[in-house]
Amino acid sequence: MDELLPEALPPGTLLGSWRVDGWAGFGTYGVVYRAHRTGRLFPQPVALKLARYPHDARFDREAELLSRIQHPGVPRLLGRGTWTRGPRRERHPYLVMQWVEGxxxxxxxxxxxxxxxxxxxxxxxxxxxxxxxxxxxxxxxxxxxxxxxxxxxxxxxxxxxxxxxxxxxxxxxxxxxxxxxxxxxxxxxxxxxxxxxxxxxxxxxxxxxxxxxxxxxxxxxxxxxxxxxxxxxxxxxxxxxxxxxxxxxxxxxxxxxxxxxxxxxxxxxxxxxxxxxxxxxxxxxxxxxxxxxxxxxxxxxxxxxxxxxxxxxRPPTAVPRRSGGIWPAALLPSAAGLLILVSGHLKLEGRWAPSSSLSDGGTGGVADAAVEAIPVSSVPREPEPSRLSLDMPKEPLPGQSRPPCPRNQISIRGGCWVEIAQDSPPCGEGYYHWKGACYFPVVVPPRPSTSDKHEN
Structure with a gap:
C-alpha cells in the first residue's frame, strides 16, 4: 500500500479492522470514505475520515471532543487508528464515525x-x-x-x-x-x-x-x-x-x-x-x-x-467570491491586472481550477485546527478546487496601487489590497494570505491612450 494516496484509496483497502467501500468526499485536511467493519455477517456502513497529512493532531482533538458528546443528533465516534504509508512509514490518523444518511x-x-x-x-x-x-x-x-x-x-x-x-x-x-x-x-x-x-x-x-x-x-x-x-x-x-x-x-x-x-x-x-x-x-x-x-x-x-x-x-457581500458570483464593475480593472500579476509569480501551466460547488461561505481553517471534512452522508461532496495560495510579498507588486488606499482597501506592506471577506486560508490559487485572511492586490489601471486614433 506504499504507493497509495490518502485521497485515493481503492475499494477493499483495509485500515485496521475497517474495509473501504468507496470514496465519499474530501476537504482541506480530511478524506471521508464509506467503510464497514470486517468479520461481521451484516456489517453496518460507517464513515471513515482519514487525515490527508501525517501526524495530524487535529484528529486527536476531534476524537476527544466527539467522545465527550453523547447526543442522538451528533454522530457517534466508533473507533480510531492510524494508516501507515510510504517508505518513511508515515502515520495518517483516521476516525470512524456513525454513518448518517441525509x-x-x-x-x-x-x-x-x-x-x-x-x-x-x-x-x-x-x-x-x-x-x-x-x-x-x-x-x-x-x-x-x-x-x-x-x-x-x-x-x-x-x-x-x-x-x-x-x-x-x-x-x-x-x-x-x-x-x-x-x-x-x-x-x-x-x-x-x-x-x-x-x-x-x-x-x-x-x-x-x-x-x-x-x-x-x-x-x-x-x-x-x-x-x-x-x-x-x-x-x-x-x-x-x-x-x-x-x-x-x-x-x-x-x-x-x-x-x-x-x-x-x-x-x-x-x-x-x-x-x-x-x-x-x-x-x-x-x-x-x-x-x-x-x-x-x-x-x-x-x-x-x-x-x-x-x-x-442579492448576497450581502462587498467583495467578490472565488466562484459563482459576479464581480463589481469597479473591480474589473483590478481583476484583469491580478491575472497578469499572478501569471508572473506562479506557474499556472494552464491548470486553472474549476469553480467549487460549495456555496456556504467557504470553510477555511483560520488559526487552530480546521479539519474541513464533508458531512458524513450518502450524498457525496464534489472535490474542492486547488487551494494553492501565495505568501504576502514583502513589498508592493509591480503595477500595484500604493497608499493612501480607499476605504474599501487595506494598506499592507506598502501596497493596497482587497480582502476576500468570506474566505480564509488556504485561500486558493492566485490569492495571497496574510495573518489569517485572504487578499488580492489592487492594480493601477493603465492610463488611456492620448493619441487620437480612429478605426476605419
Whole structure:
C-alpha cells in the first residue's frame, strides 16, 4: 500500500479492522470514505475520515471532543487508528464515525416546502445538539448549513467537529481567529480580528455565544435564502476603523415568517452575546413555539414578499467570491491586472481550477485546527478546487496601487489590497494570505491612450 494516496484509496483497502467501500468526499485536511467493519455477517456502513497529512493532531482533538458528546443528533465516534504509508512509514490518523444518511440543510429546504413550524423544529434540534456540545465544555466553531444533515424522517444531525475544541484544549496554530466560516462569525470575533490584525495578540477566545450567533446566521439563510450582512465591515482595517455595516433586512420582509420564528432569528443575531441566550434556552423556547404556533406557522416560506426591493435579495457581500458570483464593475480593472500579476509569480501551466460547488461561505481553517471534512452522508461532496495560495510579498507588486488606499482597501506592506471577506486560508490559487485572511492586490489601471486614433 506504499504507493497509495490518502485521497485515493481503492475499494477493499483495509485500515485496521475497517474495509473501504468507496470514496465519499474530501476537504482541506480530511478524506471521508464509506467503510464497514470486517468479520461481521451484516456489517453496518460507517464513515471513515482519514487525515490527508501525517501526524495530524487535529484528529486527536476531534476524537476527544466527539467522545465527550453523547447526543442522538451528533454522530457517534466508533473507533480510531492510524494508516501507515510510504517508505518513511508515515502515520495518517483516521476516525470512524456513525454513518448518517441525509441531505445538507439548505439542499433539504430546496426539496421540501418549508414552513415556519418546520424551521422552528429543525433549528430546535440543532440547538439541542449544540447544547450537548456546550454542556461538555466543547465548541463547534463552524455551525452552518453544510454541517447540518436532515434525515429522511426530519431528524437533524450536527456534523463535522473538525473545527471544534473544548475547554482547556491546547491551540494548534497561532492565528487570531479560531477556524470557521467568515459569514457566520460573530461581531465580537470580527471586531477582534479587525482591531488586532497588525498586532501579535493572543487568539480570540471563542465562546458558546459565537456558536449561537452562527446558528442565527444559519436560521436567517434557511428562512430567507440569503445571508445577513457580515457582522462587521472588515474593509476598514488600517484606515479609519469605523464599524460601518450594511443594514440587515428583517427576515419577515423577505419571506412570510411567523412572528415567533423571526423573533428567535433576531435574538440569535443580537450584537450583545448575553442577549442571544444559550443553546438550551433557545431550543426549549423554539420547541414550545413550534407546538403552540397558530395557522400562520404552516404557511409555506417559498414565496418572497413582493414589497422587498430586488437589491436586498442579492448576497450581502462587498467583495467578490472565488466562484459563482459576479464581480463589481469597479473591480474589473483590478481583476484583469491580478491575472497578469499572478501569471508572473506562479506557474499556472494552464491548470486553472474549476469553480467549487460549495456555496456556504467557504470553510477555511483560520488559526487552530480546521479539519474541513464533508458531512458524513450518502450524498457525496464534489472535490474542492486547488487551494494553492501565495505568501504576502514583502513589498508592493509591480503595477500595484500604493497608499493612501480607499476605504474599501487595506494598506499592507506598502501596497493596497482587497480582502476576500468570506474566505480564509488556504485561500486558493492566485490569492495571497496574510495573518489569517485572504487578499488580492489592487492594480493601477493603465492610463488611456492620448493619441487620437480612429478605426476605419
Amino acid at each position: 441531505l445538507r440543510l439548505y439542499k433539504w429546504a430546496e426539496e421540501h416546502p418549508l414552513t415556519s413550524r418546520q424551521a422552528l423544529r429543525l433549528l430546535a434540534q440543532t440547538a439541542r445538539a449544540l447544547e450537548a456540545t456546550h454542556a461538555c465544555g466543547g465548541l463547534h466553531r463552524d455551525i452552518k448549513g453544510d454541517n447540518i444533515l436532515v434525515g429522511p424522517e426530519g431528524q437533524v444531525f450536527l456534523m463535522d467537529f473538525g473545527c471544534g475544541t473544548w475547554e482547556g484544549a491546547a491551540p494548534l496554530t497561532d492565528g487570531l481567529l479560531a477556524p470557521g466560516t467568515r459569514i457566520y462569525r460573530s461581531p465580537q470575533a470580527l471586531r477582534f480580528y479587525r482591531d488586532h490584525l497588525r498586532s501579535n495578540n493572543s487568539p480570540y477566545p471563542a465562546t458558546p455565544a459565537d456558536d449561537v450567533y452562527a446558528l442565527g446566521v444559519m436560521a436567517y439563510r434557511l428562512c430567507t435564502e440569503i445571508y445577513p450582512p457580515l457582522a462587521t465591515n472588515l474593509s476598514v482595517v488600517g484606515n479609519d476603523g469605523r464599524d460601518a455595516q450594511e443594514v440587515r433586512v428583517p427576515p419577515s420582509q423577505l419571506k412570510p415568517l411567523a412572528p415567533s420564528l423571526e423573533s428567535f432569528i433576531l435574538r440569535m443575531l443580537c450584537d450583545t452575546p448575553q442577549d442571544r441566550g444559550s443553546a438550551g434556552e433557545l431550543a426549549a423556547a423554539m420547541e414550545a413555539a413550534a407546538a403552540t404556533a397558530g395557522a400562520e406557522a404552516d404557511e409555506p416560506l417559498g414565496t418572497s414578499r413582493s414589497a422587498v426591493p430586488p437589491e436586498v435579495t
